[in-house]
Amino acid sequence: MDSIIELKQVSKTFKDKKAVDRISFRIAKGSIVAILGPNGAGKTTALSMILGLLEPTEGEIRVFGKPPKEHSVRHHIGAMLQEVSLMDRLKVREVLELIRCYYPNPMDMDALIAMTGLHGKDLNRYTEKLSGGQKRNLGFALAMAGNPDLLFFDEPTVGLDIGARRRFWDQIREFAKQGKTILFTTHYLQEADDAADRILLFHQGALVADGTPEEIKSVIVKRSVSFLPMEDGSEFRRKLASNPVLSNFSEQDGRIVIHTDHTDQVLEQIFAEKLGVREIAVDQGRLDEAFEQLTSIQEEAV
Numbered sequence: 001m002d003s004i005i006e007l008k009q010v011s012k013t014f015k016d017k018k019a020v021d022r023i024s025f026r027i028a029k030g031s032i033v034a035i036l037g038p039n040g041a042g043k044t045t046a047l048s049m050i051l052g053l054l055e056p057t058e059g060e061i062r063v064f065g066k067p068p069k070e071h072s073v074r075h076h077i078g079a080m081l082q083e084v085s086l087m088d089r090l091k092v093r094e095v096l097e098l099i100r101c102y103y104p105n106p107m108d109m110d111a112l113i114a115m116t117g118l119h120g121k122d123l124n125r126y127t128e129k130l131s132g133g134q135k136r137n138l139g140f141a142l143a144m145a146g147n148p149d150l151l152f153f154d155e156p157t158v159g160l161d162i163g164a165r166r167r168f169w170d171q172i173r174e175f176a177k178q179g180k181t182i183l184f185t186t187h188y189l190q191e192a193d194d195a196a197d198r199i200l201l202f203h204q205g206a207l208v209a210d211g212t213p214e215e216i217k218s219v220i221v222k223r224s225v226s227f228l229p230m231e232d233g234s235e236f237r238r239k240l241a242s243n244p245v246l247s248n249f250s251e252q253d254g255r256i257v258i259h260t261d262h263t264d265q266v267l268e269q270i271f272a273e274k275l276g277v278r279e280i281a282v283d284q285g286r287l288d289e290a291f292e293q294l295t296s297i298q299e300e301a302v
């Protein structure tokens, strides 16, 4: 694999808090990778270490085969973090020019403006006068100014409306087609599912799953057959419990739910046993269920 990023057994401890716990992975050129996880999972800490902003307590990180702090590595990286910090008393054009001149092969100014949702008239405005949305556009422009090969986004779509979100992801897919590599963090399962070709699922500092959205779903999401019982009472439940194919059931809002990898077998047994049921539904597991299952499995294990 043509690895752009490589982490080997990386941990980060703040005082006695282990924010990232022995994480290893590689990221291939041209991929769009989501670091997904709940609050406090260690996503930002991991991203900051890969960016060279934080030093790992243990383990090794390589970006383009080198330590992330090296000057030559920085020339190939662009980042938009949660807080876009801007220098006051500079106009938008001046900030963009300043950042562009740090890079050997910066993006053409007109192309930069066109892709980032800034308008010509914004260029002469002082950065402190921009609205929240315009500041985020500028943050995106600053991340892209050096025409980087590797892009980092920490929760990039927070606060963006649906149209802006869609434009953002269209743009990101275009970058990936050009061979750029994108790593982003998100809380949004749907966003990771839609936008990423790989998901690294973090929980309590650990990497608890790594794969395509489909792989993650197929490994840990159980499908289910659910129905409403026509007869109530213990006899019906006894019949279910005594059949090994049906015995793994739970009850949700009056429905009986059987989690299974073999929905056909479950249906066969329901008919063979002549169980009185109605409104049968067969459900494919969803990514948000997978996420909840994984994180709750981890919590039980702690």
Ligand SMILES: Nc1ncnc2c1ncn2[C@@H]1O[C@H](COP(=O)(O)OP(=O)(O)OP(=O)(O)O)[C@@H](O)[C@H]1O
Binding pocket: 014, 015, 017, 018, 019, 037, 038, 039, 040, 041, 042, 043, 044, 045, 046, 187
């Ligand atoms: N500078 C720090 N000092 C002490 N603890 C920290 C520091 N930075 C992060 N932590 C702790 O490390 C853990 C992981 O934090 P991190 O910000 O990486 O999580 P996250 O997954 O990005 O969360 P969120 O989605 O809320 O941004 C949390 O328990 C956090 O409180």
